[in-house]
Amino acid sequence: MTTTKVERNESGAYLLDPNYVAYDHVKGFSRYNGGWIKRIDKIDKSKTNGYSLIGDFCKSGLQWMQPGIYLDCSKGGSRKNQNYIYTVFVLNEDGTVKAYNDGAIEVEGRGGDWAVRLWPVIEAAMAEICGKRLEMLRARKAELEAELTKVETEIKMLEEEVA
Numbered sequence: 001m002t003t004t005k006v007e008r009n010e011s012g013a014y015l016l017d018p019n020y021v022a023y024d025h026v027k028g029f030s031r032y033n034g035g036w037i038k039r040i041d042k043i044d045k046s047k048t049n050g051y052s053l054i055g056d057f058c059k060s061g062l063q064w065m066q067p068g069i070y071l072d073c074s075k076g077g078s079r080k081n082q083n084y085i086y087t088v089f090v091l092n093e094d095g096t097v098k099a100y101n102d103g104a105i106e107v108e109g110r111g112g113d114w115a116v117r118l119w120p121v122i123e124a125a126m127a128e129i130c131g132k133r134l135e136m137l138r139a140r141k142a143e144l145e146a147e148l149t150k151v152e153t154e155i156k157m158l159e160e161e162v163a
Contacts, residue, residue, distance in 0.1 A: 013064035014095055021065070022072040025099040026087045028106075033075035033082045040069040040088070040122055050115045053122070067093045069125045071118070083107065086114050088121045090129065093136070100125060 007015050018037040023029045039055040046052075053071060070089050077083040084107045089099040103121030107114050 008095070009064060011064075011066070012093070013066045014091065015062055016065045016091075017060075017062050018058040018065060018070065019060065021091065021097055022070075022074075022087075022089065025089055025097045026072045026074065026085075027099070027101045027104065028074055028076065028085045028087070029072065030074040030076040030085070033077065033079065035075045036073050038071045038073075039066070040071055043119055043122060045119070048113065048116050052115050053118070065091055067091045067129075069122060069129065071122075082110075084110075084114070086118060088118060088125055090125050093132070 009015070019031070022037055037058040038053065039058065040053050041055040044052050044054055058065070058070070068091060070091065072085075072087045072089060074085045074087070075082055076085065085104055086107070087099060087101060087104040089097055091097055100121050103118070103124075105114050105117050
């Protein structure tokens, strides 16, 4: 499996298969006993389980994936003794992917505090994304201000010629 950017739409989403993205970037990726990928939009700290991670689950197959934070739940182990590996990864604005494999959490069986243990990893990813977005917007603002200055200068010159 390989990640290929098929295309990008007008809203900035990439046409990708989330399982291929995770397969390429998540250590221990497995669908032997099932698994899922969920986009994480925010954390609701009033809950201390998986419901604290607010966002939509991804479907199987090609779909439009917005840049942002995703959580992979790989279910491995045997049928009787399943283990769950939860890994946060980020689809960046430029289509690259960064997996936070050092923050991956492995849990034997169901339940537990895995979601709460992932909060710091998700918050770090959110801060990183916000920082990059802020940097990108500041650069764009500088470009627009330079363009505006150029337009204003040209307007002034034309007004002087007409007068």
